[in-house]
Amino acid sequence: MRAVTLGTDGRFSVAEAPEPVPGPGEVAVEVTHAGVQWGDVLVRDGHFPVPRPFVPGFEAAGRIGAVGEGVDPGRVGERVVALLTGGGFAEVAVAPAALAVAADGLDGRTAAASGWTTPTAYDLVGTVAHVRPGESVLVHAAAGGVGGQAVQFARLAGAGRIVGVVGGREQTEYAARYGCDRVVTRDAFPAALEGEAFDVVLDPVGGATRRANLTLLAPHGRLVVYGNIATFEPVAVSANDLLGQGQSLLAYNSSLLATTHPARLADSAALALAEVAAGRVRIDVTAEYALAETGEAVGRLAEGRTRGKSVVRVR
Incomplete structure (x- = not known):
């Protein structure tokens, strides 16, 4: 699969990577769009120590393509937004099932932009x-x-x-x-x-x-x-x-909430997304980038040149 990797030189590049497989309690999401957020800046700048090369991306939208042990197989095909610890800028991303939140009524861009935000x-x-x-x-x-x-x-x-x-x-x-x-x-x-x-x-x-x-x-x-x-x-x-x-x-x-009380975060996400789907809260996606432009998207956010939310088009 195609994925964006952050190298030891601090640069983002598109490369082929092994497709991740969901483990127990996880789902694999076939990503259409991924949100760009401040965590991507912090990882790029070394504030979050991660082994490099690293596939960044902390919020992704798409359909569940596979589930791991203990997850309802009926969720395959469900449209979700996934809250991740990385891996979102890739064609397939693995997320905890509890943090793959139903995104009914939202297009891929809007769902990805909702993410953690x-x-x-x-x-x-x-x-x-x-x-x-x-x-x-x-x-x-x-x-x-x-x-x-x-x-x-x-x-x-x-x-x-x-x-x-x-x-x-x-x-x-x-x-x-x-x-x-x-x-x-x-x-x-x-x-x-x-x-x-x-x-x-x-x-x-x-x-x-x-x-x-x-x-x-x-x-x-x-x-x-x-x-x-x-x-x-x-x-x-x-x-x-x-x-x-x-x-x-x-x-x-x-x-931290995602680690200590994931169900609590998922409940908030579901309630918040319902307000978006009903049109009472607007998510403004102001820029959409190709996968190869991920570095530019993160750079513009770091420089304060982004309004609203930016997304990366993965598929």
Whole structure:
């Protein structure tokens, strides 16, 4: 089969690879499209140590072509989106059966783009932050895949005011289309929000942005962290200061959840995808690349030149 491999030189290339066979509790997915996400950048840059050559790709859509021991053979032929630990940029990918989620009503592009992004956005808003009607929400990276969908899930939850932060002016109109009441650029943050306070802040950025977010929390506000796009620099937080204002610092790690409670993640994915299939949440696929262009797709994401979601066409 054809697959993209990440070599020791840090380059992506298309090569022939052995077709993987599903083991116990696994399914083999005949991949049509694979999503491009930040994990691909982290692997490329060496933040996730993996043996190379490595077949990257953490989210893939297609049909189940074979099942391993203990998996219902009736699932063969089922259209799914698979949440993976790698191997998505290939014609066949193996996934845990529990994390191959039915993608009925979605085309291959949309299903692949949902990947980890859609359940993450759903969980950030509903499971972790518990956004309530009338609350104010601040969403960083609001022009990205998770951020754009988080804005929409927050609106469905009844948020009263949603402010998005984006990388540059060229992204402000795009983020506003998702439903932000106001959009500010990263270079204007946090000064542009002086005097405002938020019940919920969603932060995948880290560093100085994380420290600024703490100052923007309203009493009983929740800061939800789920990444370190800008820096892995640790941020110290005083539990006493949080206690004094009834505030919370919460973390969400979907990769860990897939290992510790896969059924819980799959449930969130199914509920979130139902909102997409019903048209209440939009996944914006802004670019589609050929398999040989995977390196370009990952590079554009790393450079902040991607809006919404990008996918790679595998078949």
